[in-house]
Amino acid sequence: MKRKSTLWLSMMSAVMLMSACSGEKAAQPSGGKDPGTETPPAAASKVSTDPVTLKFAINFSWLGEDERKMYIVDPVKKKYPHITIEFINLTEMALDKVIASGTVPDIVQSANPIMYTFSDLGLEDNIEPLIKTHRFDTSKISKVGLDAVKISSGKDYLTGLPWTIAFNATYYNKDIFDKFGVAYPKDGMTWEEMRELARKVTRKEGEIQFRGLEPDVPSRMASVLSAGFVDPKTRKATLDTEGWKRTFEYMKSVYEIPGNEKYAWVPSAFDQFIKSRTLAMYPGLNHFPNFKGVENMNWDIVQYPQFKDKPNTGMQVDEWILHITKQSKYKDQAFQVLASILSEDVQMDMSRNGRFPILQNKAIQDEFGKNIPYLQGKNLKAIFLTQPAAPVPPSKDGAAGQAISQEAFKKVMNGTDINSALREADEALNKKIAESN
Secondary structure, three states: OOOOHHHHHHHHHHHHHHHHHHOOOOOOOOOOOOOOOOOOOOOOOOOOOOOEEEEEEEOOOOOOHHHHHHHHHHHHHHHOOOEEEEEEEOOOOOHHHHHHOOOOOOEEEEEHHHOHHHHOOOOOOOOHHHHHHOOOOHHHEOHHHHHHHHHHHOOOOOOOEEEEEOOOEEEEEHHHHHHOOOOOOOOOOEHHHHHHHHHHHOOEEOOEEOEEEOOOOHHHHHHHOOOOOEEOOOOEEOOOOHHHHHHHHHHHHHHOOOOOOOOOOOOHHHHHHHOOOOEEEEEEOOOHHHHOOOOOOOEEEEOOOEEOOEOOEEEEOOEEEEEEOOOOOOHHHHHHHHHHHOOHHHHHHHHHOOOOEOEOOHHHHHOOOOOOHHHOOOOHHHHHOOEEEOOOOOOOOHHHHHHHHHHHHHHHHOOOOHHHHHHHHHHHHHHHHHHHO
8 A cells, every 4th residue: 555655644644633632542441351351340330322423434335234234223223223334435435535534433443454444544433441341241142253352453452342253154056066976075174175076077078178176366365374465564565475375275276187277266166166167166255146047057165274284274264354444523422333343233134134143143143044935955064064264464565476477387387396486486476575665
């Protein structure tokens, strides 16, 4: 995220000025203690019920109007009729530009892989005092999700609360397996077992080439092994490492299956799976919304494949996080909004509509997808069998790392040895980082 110096200075000046005018001070770190493990004190005072409008910055392309109304606006209005939500669309204007314009939201939604787009703007605050004051029980939230907030922020306290998290699954086309008389994949398979199964359904029939398996972009598999692009402390590339080597070796072995050579990364991979229907297995993230309106396709899911030394572990945590800004004058009311979104009622509605809940509640999990007709009868329990790997601390250089790692793998497929490709990629990323300083 490159910025001109003048824009950065003016933006930070605006933030500091608004912070000073608000009379708010950043809460001090709690020493990393889990706020859900201690008995919270009695509420300091009753939260005002005077009418208040809270500015809520969120990317509309991530969460459409119907879901914003269902999970945020309506539940908040029902419980706190004095609170009005005014959304700021981060799809139309990036958060740094919103701040530069003189507007500081009360609530901001970020995602842990790109949390720096929030934390770099002087908005970050310790949310743990609010958690205690409002007697909010964090133990009901996925521990992996909570830990990911701290890892991604680099702080030993919570700067926000997660409210939904991505899941992993392996999508498979039953018709392809039936065509070739091969048994379907099953829960608990390793990557090696899935590769061998792929050999059996990678066949050509007439002019149609069927592919058995598409692992998707290298960075996704690398994240299972907690391999990132850059060391955030040194800001040095980490592509020439064992995790990336292992990823490249496995993916190369999949694409060397005769007939499976023409890899098709996202979004082409899903098109190959759902449109041409020539891909038998596609491990990935939540693609359920893409099946809406799809007819005459006999598909299902099984658990995301795993490495033997990483049992039941999928891609790194990818979650949406709600932050209350340091400059907000209405922190208590903002926390009430967060608590509403994290209530069992809202999380239950989310689960029924196919949005993965963050609460560790079996009753809520059991309701997953119940409101979606085309998910009925699917092996939905599979998505709860895999835990995400610990997140790699996010980096501004991630986009460059993504592009460079993909080009490095393409070189491998064109004959470059893996060690050389990763060494050259590491050098290229370090050069890119130096140029951006």
